[in-house]
Amino acid sequence: MLNKNDSSFTGNARSVSAIDWLPEGKLKLLDQRKLPTEEVYIELSTAADAAAAIKDMVVRGAPAIGITAAYGVVLSVLKSGPDSTDQVARDIEVLAASRPTAVNLFWALDRMKRVIQQHESNGSPVEALLQEALLQEAQLIHEQDIAANKKMGASAVALMRARQSTPIRVLTHCNTGALATGGYGTALGVVRRLQEENVLGHVYADETRPWLQGARLTAWELVQEGIPVTLNADVAAGHLMQAGKIDWVVVGADRITANGDTANKIGTYSLAVLAKHHGLKFMVVAPESTIDMQLRTGQDIPIEEREGDEIVAVKGQIIAPQGVHTFNPVFDVTPHDLIDAIVTEKGIIEYPNETKMRALFAKTCD
Template sequence: MTDSSASDSLGTLAILWHGDHLALLDQRLLPDDEIWLTYNDAQGVADAIRDMVVRGAPAIGITAAYGVVLAAQRAGRDADWKMAVGDAIDRLAASRPTAVNLFWALERMRTRLQTCASAADAVASLTGEAEAIHAEDVAANRLMGQHALGIMPDSPFAVLTHCNTGALATGGYGTALGVVRSLWRAGRLTRVYADETRPWLQGSRLTAWELQQEGIPVTLNADSAAAQILRRGEVRWVIVGADRITANGDVANKIGTYSLAVLARHHGVKFMVVAPSSTVDMALQSGADIPIEERDGSEVRAVRGVSVAPDGVSVYNPVFDVTPADLIDAIVTEKGVIERPSLEAMRAVF
C-alpha cells in the first residue's frame, strides 16, 4: 500500500511501498513509539524480517516481495543482474524458516524474474508482482471475514485470540482479526479477549493496541488465564491465524496455540484458524514435517531488556507449535471454509 499509514477500512497498516524504498512500522516498539524504518536494499529487508521489525506470515511474504524489487533496482547496474536478484531471493528466503508465505511469495517473484529480458523490464515486472501480492492479501482477508460469519452465531458473543493477526500482520484488515472486524461491524461481537502472547507480547503490544485504535472492546489477559476465561462460558470461538497449514489440516502458529486448542475442546468452545491459501503447504503431509523455529533464550529471560530470570538459565524458546487437525473445528481461507479438516477435506479444496 502506498497512500497512508492508516485506513478506516483496513486498520493500521505496517507496510508502505514508495516506489524506490520500503517503509516498515517497527513493531518491536509498539505501542510506546510509532517509528517507521526505511529500507533501500534486500539485505536490509531480510534483516528486518529476521529481527521481527515486521512479523505475521502474510506481512513477511509481502515485505520479502518488495525486497526483491529493491534488489532488482540495485542489480540493474550489474551485467549479471539476474543472478544478483536470484541471490537476494535466497537471502530473503533464509530470514525465517517456518512461515510458508515467505517462500510462496518469493517463488512467485523468482518465476516472474525468469521471464524478464532486461534489468529495466525486471524492475517494472517485479514491482507489479509485489503490488499484486499485496493487493491480493487484502482482498483475501476481507473475503475470509465474510466466509467466517457464515458458520458463527448471529447473536453477539465473545471471542478469544492469540498473538497478532490484524492489519499489522498482513497487508491490511487481517486474518483472525479480520474476522473480528467483520463480527464487530455486523453487530455480532461483544468483546475480544487477547492473550498477551509471551515472550514477544504481540497480544498486549499489538493486538490490544490495534483493537483499541478502532474502538473494538478488548480485554487483555495473561496466557495462563485463558482456561479460566473459557470456563466462564462467554467465549464461543477461539480464533487464531497460522504460519503454515499442512495437507492433513495440522496448523503451525505462535507458541501457545496448541494449548489453547486443547483448552477449547475441553470447554466446548469452537476453534477456528484463519489464513490465506498461501499459508497452505500441501507438500507437507502433517505437522510433524514443519520446521519449528527456535530463538535465543534471552527473549524469555528478559522482557524488553529487563531481566526476569537468573542469568544463564537454560531456556526452551520455540516460536511456534503445531495444533493437530482433530482439535480444529474450521479452517477459513479465501477459498472457503473447511470444517473438521482432514487430508480428504484439504485435498478437495487445494
C-alpha cells in the same frame, strides 16, 4: 494499561498500515518492536535490509513476511540491476533464510522468481521493464492479500452466525491483524467483520509471551479502531473459558499441512486443547498461501527456535537467574482433530482432514 481513556485512544476508527511502497523506490515498514509506546517507521533500500527486518521482527506475521520479501526482491533488482542475476539470486536466498516456518515467505519468493524467469526466457530484459514487472507482482501480492482477508472475514462470520446466536465473544492469540498482513487481518479480520456487522460481543487478547504480540500489537490495533478488547495473561485463557466468557477461539496460521495440522504462534496448541475440553469452537483463518500440501502432517513442519534471552528478559529487564537453561520455540502445532474450521479465501473446511484438504485445494504431495 490500554483502554479508551488512554491518551493514545481518539475514539475514532483509524486504519493501520504497516507496509507501504514509496514512489522513490523504498519500502516503508512500521517497526513493530517499538509498539505500543512509539509509532516509528523505517525505510528500507536493499534486500538485505528487508531480510534483516523480517529476521529481527520489525515485521512479523506470515502474510506480512511474504509481502515484505516480495518487495525485497524489487529492492534487490533496483540495487543490482537485471544483469546482476547472480546477486539477485543470492538476495533471494538471504530473504528465504530469514524465517523458516512461515510458508508464505517461500510462496511469495517463488512468485517473484517466476517473473524473473519469464523475462529471462524472453531474452535479456530491458531494465525498466523487469523492475516494473517485479513491482507490479509485489503490489499484486499485497492487494490480493487484503482482498483474501476480507473474503475470509465474511465467510468466517457467516459460519459463526449460523452456529450460534449473537453477540459473539472471541479469544485470539498473537497478532493476526493489519500489522501481520497486507492491511486487514486473518483472525483479526474476522473480529473486524464481526464489528462491522454489529455482532461482536467482546474480544479477549492473549498477551502472547515472549514477544507480547497480543499485548503490544493486537490490543494496540483494536484500541486504535475502537473495538472493545480486554487484554489477559496467556495463563488466564482457561479461566475465561471456564467462566463462560468465550464462544470462539480464532487464530491465524504460519503453515497448514495436507491433513489440516496447523503451525501457529507458541501457545496456540494449548488453547485448542482448552477449547476442546470446554466445548468451544476453534477456528483457524489463513490465506491459501499458508497451505503447504507438500507436507503431510504437522510433524514435518520446521519449528523455529530463537535465542533464550527473549524469555529471560522483558524490555531488557532480567527476570530469570543467570545461567538458567532456556527453551524458546516460536511456534507449536495444533493437530487437525482439535480444529473445528479452517477458513481460507478458497473456502471453509469444517473438521479438517487430508481428504477434505485435497478436495478443496486439488494439489498433490510428493
